[in-house]
Amino acid sequence: MINPVAVAFDIDGVVADTMSLFLEIARDVHGINSIRYEDIYCYSVVECTGLDQQIVDSVVERLLDGNYSAKLEPMEGAADVLARIERHHSPLLFVTARPFLGPIRDWLLESLSLEPHSIDIITTGSHENKTEVLLKRNITYFVEDRLDTCDLIHDAGISPIVYKQPWNRVPHPYREINSWKELEALIDFNGI
Ligand SMILES: [Mg+2]
Numbered sequence: 001m002i003n004p005v006a007v008a009f010d011i012d013g014v015v016a017d018t019m020s021l022f023l024e025i026a027r028d029v030h031g032i033n034s035i036r037y038e039d040i041y042c043y044s045v046v047e048c049t050g051l052d053q054q055i056v057d058s059v060v061e062r063l064l065d066g067n068y069s070a071k072l073e074p075m076e077g078a079a080d081v082l083a084r085i086e087r088h089h090s091p092l093l094f095v096t097a098r099p100f101l102g103p104i105r106d107w108l109l110e111s112l113s114l115e116p117h118s119i120d121i122i123t124t125g126s127h128e129n130k131t132e133v134l135l136k137r138n139i140t141y142f143v144e145d146r147l148d149t150c151d152l153i154h155d156a157g158i159s160p161i162v163y164k165q166p167w168n169r170v171p172h173p174y175r176e177i178n179s180w181k182e183l184e185a186l187i188d189f190n191g192i
Helices: 018-030 045-049 053-065 078-088 104-112 130-136 147-155 180-186
Strands: 007-009 092-096 119-123 141-144 159-163 175-177
Touching (some): 092 130, 130 147
Parallel strands (some): 092 119
């Protein structure tokens, strides 16, 4: 069982349905209709869809800046489960490889219906830098959708929990969750 004080969360692909937003921006701005969510079977969108790097970069830039009209949705169940965890341990810790906060802090507060003091977000700017942040915060479980990051944190003694996505469907040795409900079942709400 996972102690609420010992767990932290990635944001994109775990709390936020960022890939759906990516596809919506690609459609709205670049007229790309041919790619489905399930087609993103690897972490590099360029590699698995054949989209131009330039287009992917431009969509990602809009996404990071909040420069879009589509709506970023939370993953199903994320708000309820995070609110429950927050009642046991606050602030919730989010560690993202985004280079800057941009709109994501306000989005989290709004989507999760939490107060500013209830969340702590660290932007690392790189996947590699997540490990150091997690170690410093004494985090022993991290919910993540990128398998390469799971490998890195696992090497540092942190237990990854893989949030199932089309881009992490290769064999891996880690605990995996299909939904926030499944994560909720792993949390020890009586421990503290
Ligand atoms: Mg992610």
